[in-house]
Amino acid sequence: MWTLIQIELFKIFRRPRTYIAFAAIAALIGVVQLGLKIDGQAYVSFMMRDISSSISVEGKILNGYQVCYIVLQALLVHVPLLISLVAADMISGEANMGTLRIMLTKPISRTQFLLAKFIATVIYTLLLLVWLAIMALFVNMLIFGTDDLFLLKSQYVVLLKKDDVFWRYVCAFGFAALAMTTVAALGFFLSLFAENSIGPIIATMSVIIFFTILSTLSSIPLFNAIKPYLFTTHMIGWKEFFDIKVNDANEAIVGTIQNPGKIVQSSIVLVLHIIGFITAGIFVFRKKDVLS
Amino acid sequence: MILNVTGLSKQFNHITAVQDLSFSVAEGDVYGFLGQNGAGKSTTIRMLLTLIRPSAGHIEIFGKDLATHRNEILAQIGGVIEKPDVYKYLSAYENLEVFARLSGVKLSRQELMGQLERVGLAHRAKDRVKTFSQGMKQRLGLAIALVHDPKLIILDEPTNGLDPQGIADIRNLILHLSRDLKKTVIVSSHLLGEIEQVATRVLIIDKGRKIVEGHATELFDPAQTIVELETFDNDFAFQQLQNSNWSARLQSRRDSAVLIKLDRAQIPQFHRDLINMNIQVLALRPRHSLEDYFLQVTSGKQHVDTYSN
Numbered sequence: 001m002w003t004l005i006q007i008e009l010f011k012i013f014r015r016p017r018t019y020i021a022f023a024a025i026a027a028l029i030g031v032v033q034l035g036l037k038i039d040g041q042a043y044v045s046f047m048m049r050d051i052s053s054s055i056s057v058e059g060k061i062l063n064g065y066q067v068c069y070i071v072l073q074a075l076l077v078h079v080p081l082l083i084s085l086v087a088a089d090m091i092s093g094e095a096n097m098g099t100l101r102i103m104l105t106k107p108i109s110r111t112q113f114l115l116a117k118f119i120a121t122v123i124y125t126l127l128l129l130v131w132l133a134i135m136a137l138f139v140n141m142l143i144f145g146t147d148d149l150f151l152l153k154s155q156y157v158v159l160l161k162k163d164d165v166f167w168r169y170v171c172a173f174g175f176a177a178l179a180m181t182t183v184a185a186l187g188f189f190l191s192l193f194a195e196n197s198i199g200p201i202i203a204t205m206s207v208i209i210f211f212t213i214l215s216t217l218s219s220i221p222l223f224n225a226i227k228p229y230l231f232t233t234h235m236i237g238w239k240e241f242f243d244i245k246v247n248d249a250n251e252a253i254v255g256t257i258q259n260p261g262k263i264v265q266s267s268i269v270l271v272l273h274i275i276g277f278i279t280a281g282i283f284v285f286r287k288k289d290v291l292s
Numbered sequence: 293m294i295l296n297v298t299g300l301s302k303q304f305n306h307i308t309a310v311q312d313l314s315f316s317v318a319e320g321d322v323y324g325f326l327g328q329n330g331a332g333k334s335t336t337i338r339m340l341l342t343l344i345r346p347s348a349g350h351i352e353i354f355g356k357d358l359a360t361h362r363n364e365i366l367a368q369i370g371g372v373i374e375k376p377d378v379y380k381y382l383s384a385y386e387n388l389e390v391f392a393r394l395s396g397v398k399l400s401r402q403e404l405m406g407q408l409e410r411v412g413l414a415h416r417a418k419d420r421v422k423t424f425s426q427g428m429k430q431r432l433g434l435a436i437a438l439v440h441d442p443k444l445i446i447l448d449e450p451t452n453g454l455d456p457q458g459i460a461d462i463r464n465l466i467l468h469l470s471r472d473l474k475k476t477v478i479v480s481s482h483l484l485g486e487i488e489q490v491a492t493r494v495l496i497i498d499k500g501r502k503i504v505e506g507h508a509t510e511l512f513d514p515a516q517t518i519v520e521l522e523t524f525d526n527d528f529a530f531q532q533l534q535n536s537n538w539s540a541r542l543q544s545r546r547d548s549a550v551l552i553k554l555d556r557a558q559i560p561q562f563h564r565d566l567i568n569m570n571i572q573v574l575a576l577r578p579r580h581s582l583e584d585y586f587l588q589v590t591s592g593k594q595h596v597d598t599y600s601n
Contacts, residue, residue, distance in 0.1 A: 003393055004394075007394065010390070011379065014379075014382055014386070015381055016381070097377055097379065097380065098375055098377025099377050099378060099379060101338075101341075101373050101377075102371075102373070102377065102391065102436065104341075104342070105342070105343065105369070105371045105373070106366060106391070106394040106396075107362075107364070107395065107396055108363065108394060109362070109363060287345065289343070289344040289345060290338065290344065291344070
């Protein structure tokens with residue numbers, strides 16, 4: 001199995017297309033960093049325009065933690081596309097090249113073959129998130145320094161002490177890895193049904209967009225009822241790590257998360273989706289006639 | 293027998309690609325698998341390589357059931373299925389290394405280079421396959437099929453897209469595998485000449501059904517051939533021959549030629565008689581005997597006759 005995974009990783013990282021996602025993340029974050037470095041104060045003024053008269057924040061609002069949060073909010077919506085570029089190509093790309101039939105004439109069970117490919121996809125996804133963490137967190141910490149993290153929510157504000165932020169990012173990236181693995185599992189599953197990667201990539205993004213729209217239409221009772229079961233509802237669960245518990249005096253309790261149960265629930269839903277996609281994929285693939 | 297196929301069938305929705313096919317291959321055979329395009333050759337070969345699940349039937353290879361001993365059996369089989377598609381973004385060496393490891397063997401650099409040397413690609417080992425010609429890809433495909441020293445080699449249309457030199461190279465390689473390395477080879481093709489030159493046994497299928505199986509020499513008599521006679525006046529030639537001692541051997545009269553079945557040894561005498569009968573000969577062409585046999589036993593004969601008429 002390890003040999004198979006090694007081979008799959010070797011193939012993934014020998015393809016130029018693999019590096020598109022890494023380059024795109026670097027470019028996008030670079031642009032945001034440049035914009036905020038040059039005109040960050042204007043951004044802060046705009047952000048604080050409605051509350052500046054009632055709240056006074058000491059210290060440096062535009063710090064590395066703040067920039068990382070801005071980047072993650074903007075970017076984690078688009079990372080699924082970058083992941084699907086590889087995940088949705090894993091089987092369909094092989095079918096398209098004609099290599100699937102050679103692979104499957106080798107003494108490897110189809111289940112092993114599929115699992116090795118999926119594990120390699122997950123490793124790629126994790127590496128992409130590590131790269132995102134390096135670019136969005138560590139590089140921003142270097143460029144903008146660190147300070148307390150000030151977050152504007154829809155009905156309240158959250159102020160996280162400087163020393164209480166880093167672990168939250170570690171957890172948030174861990175959760176994002178789970179969410180992105182779900183996207184990878186979906187793309188991987190859809191790639192079983194096509195002989196070129198364009199279809200599964202578009203289908204993966206279409207499913208995500210469709211489910212996200214359904215999630216936002218929660219005022220309609222039917223959609224509200226299915227919302228908890230849609231994986232897209234839970235993909236933004238990483239934000240929960242940045243909500244803090246308060247005591248009776250409305251003071252933040254350092255080191256706490258307001259609703260850890262919600263994170264656990266979202267994680268379970270995402271894991272169930274991953275298991276569901278892969279189990280269904282193995283079932284389909286074992287019975288599939290390779291005609292490509 | 294190294295391979296036994298019994299009652300093999302495959303149905304795709306309403307289309308029957310292979311129907312109740314049974315055949316066997318002995319160790320050391322070069323087994324020619326003949327049929328027109330769409331006859332069911334590739335579907336059968338894909339079933340032998342577990343790419344397609346049979347709708348019915350039983351496949352036994354090396355004395356073991358393919359359905360229950362898949363990996364064990366595939367470890368001893370090398371195959372090229374139609375086009376030899378490999379990873380175009382990898383080099384020839386990397387492709388060979390990847391497929392060697394997938395086949396369960398770990399070869400040294402020297403051994404891998406030796407494999408590439410055997411198919412004449414050692415000098416291009418580091419080049420990406422996307423820069424290769426079709427013939428070079430075909431040779432790399434063969435190197436991949438042979439990298440783990442399999443007992444049984446299955447080649448599906450191995451000469452597709454090759455130039456005459458490439459076709460000759462493949463033919464020589466098949467003969468080398470069989471004669472020198474004592475491998476069993478199953479080779480499918482619609483190119484009769486290729487099969488005839490290498491196969492020890494032949495299976496002809498048509499519309500998914502077995503038409504005939506046997507030793508190549510049993511299926512067609514190499515001593516006899518259909519001769520195509522082209523003259524200035526084919527009607528006159530046909531009439532003359534009908535009234536001669538050759539009448540029993542006349543096959544048919546077509547627009548462009550008269551067909552007559554002869555022993556090869558009779559051809560010089562036949563030529564002399566044509567001159568004596570004042571038949572002005574433009575050409576006297578012995579036709580490929582296996583081709584005639586093939587067209588006779590498959591639906592291809594209908595196509596030829598329709599075209600000729």
